[in-house]
Amino acid sequence: MWTKTETQTMRPSISGTGFVTLDITLDEASRVTYRGVGGTTGNVLSILAFFGWRSVPVVRVGSDQIGREVLREFAELGVDVRYIGAESALETPLTFQFAAHASSPPRYAFECPSCGKARRFTCELIDTGFRAALDYVSSTNVFFFDRVTPGAIELAEAARDGGAVVFFEPSSVALDSALFTKALRASHVVKYSADRIAGSLSDLLDSGFVEIQTMGARGLRFRKHSLAPDWVTLPALHVNGVADTSGAGDWCSAGFIHALEQIAQDCAPQDISYNQIYDSLRRAQAIAALSCRHIGARGLMRAAHADAALSDAIRILQDHQYCLAEVEPASEGAYLLGETSLPGMSPIRDLCCQTLF
Numbered sequence: 001m002w003t004k005t006e007t008q009t010m011r012p013s014i015s016g017t018g019f020v021t022l023d024i025t026l027d028e029a030s031r032v033t034y035r036g037v038g039g040t041t042g043n044v045l046s047i048l049a050f051f052g053w054r055s056v057p058v059v060r061v062g063s064d065q066i067g068r069e070v071l072r073e074f075a076e077l078g079v080d081v082r083y084i085g086a087e088s089a090l091e092t093p094l095t096f097q098f099a100a101h102a103s104s105p106p107r108y109a110f111e112c113p114s115c116g117k118a119r120r121f122t123c124e125l126i127d128t129g130f131r132a133a134l135d136y137v138s139s140t141n142v143f144f145f146d147r148v149t150p151g152a153i154e155l156a157e158a159a160r161d162g163g164a165v166v167f168f169e170p171s172s173v174a175l176d177s178a179l180f181t182k183a184l185r186a187s188h189v190v191k192y193s194a195d196r197i198a199g200s201l202s203d204l205l206d207s208g209f210v211e212i213q214t215m216g217a218r219g220l221r222f223r224k225h226s227l228a229p230d231w232v233t234l235p236a237l238h239v240n241g242v243a244d245t246s247g248a249g250d251w252c253s254a255g256f257i258h259a260l261e262q263i264a265q266d267c268a269p270q271d272i273s274y275n276q277i278y279d280s281l282r283r284a285q286a287i288a289a290l291s292c293r294h295i296g297a298r299g300l301m302r303a304a305h306a307d308a309a310l311s312d313a314i315r316i317l318q319d320h321q322y323c324l325a326e327v328e329p330a331s332e333g334a335y336l337l338g339e340t341s342l343p344g345m346s347p348i349r350d351l352c353c354q355t356l357f
Contacts, residue, residue, distance in 0.1 A: 096111075113352075153179060200213070
């Protein structure tokens with residue numbers, strides 16, 4: 001799976017396109033408890049940079065303050081921003097996450113809770129200027145995408161033709177069924193939520209696909225179509241001290257990609273075994289469970305070094321081999337993770353997107 005010459009002497013590489021936003025997390029008093037690059041693609045590529053990968057997003061942002069903050073944080077995280085362009089005609093997405101019980105699903109909105117202005121994802125954020133990156137994405141080990149647009153499909157097809165492993169994480173079935181089918185056919189791994197896509201995508205997948213379906217608190221299941229039609233189910237890993245479940249799915253995706261790179265180094269996609277997929281997904285579930293102890297989709301990155309986080313995740317996995325821990329609601333101390341404040345915390349109470357920057 002990871003047979004390109006560069007991997008023998010250089011760190012693995014991932015390129016990707018899709019939903020990149022700035023996340024703003026609010027507590028019950030409308031105070032900002034977390035802010036940072038978000039969106040599925042934004043999180044996955046940031047996490048893999050944290051794990052030591054060369055990470056290259058191919059997206060556009062607006063030439064607004066939000067876009068400048070996205071570019072600044074990407075650069076600080078070690079993400080390669082050569083193919084991120086800022087366009088005055090575009091607007092950078094902004095996502096608000098509202099306070100909820102620690103073990104409850106997060107609540108999100110694009111609309112500012114004060115003025116009501118919405119900064120949403122648009123296809124132009126992918127489809128503007130992407131062709132300059134076609135040659136580059138075909139040279140990376142992995143290509144990740146989570147939105148169905150003509151530009152995303154062209155990038156995915158170029159990456160696959162160049163030998164990259166293509167990972168597709170749709171948030172829903174696209175209205176353009178022909179384009180959605182092309183996205184599936186360009187991919188080696190397809191991961192989706194049972195809550196958002198009912199049933200299976202089996203009828204649309206070729207024999208070599210790895211299909212991963214997440215099922216919330218019940219865990220996930222997978223199958224590889226060239227091996228057997230049966231699902232293999234992996235129950236969820238539960239941890240104490242849950243503070244925030246946002247971003248757990250993105251940690252799972254990034255953790256799976258990272259683990260599979262280590263476990264299946266010399267395998268072509270068609271040769272990956274069930275055991276390799278199982279072990280990689282189990283490691284991915286462990287790092288995702290660990291991320292839930294921290295506020296914000298990538299709060300774990302601000303609390304621990306990568307090696308320490310990965311070692312802690314392995315310990316969680318080992319503990320679950322003997323006894324499953326129950327999820328406990330986060331206490332006040334767990335919510336603050338032992339700190340008097342969280343990075344980026346602001347005393348703003350009458351929050352408006354116009355006052356954030």
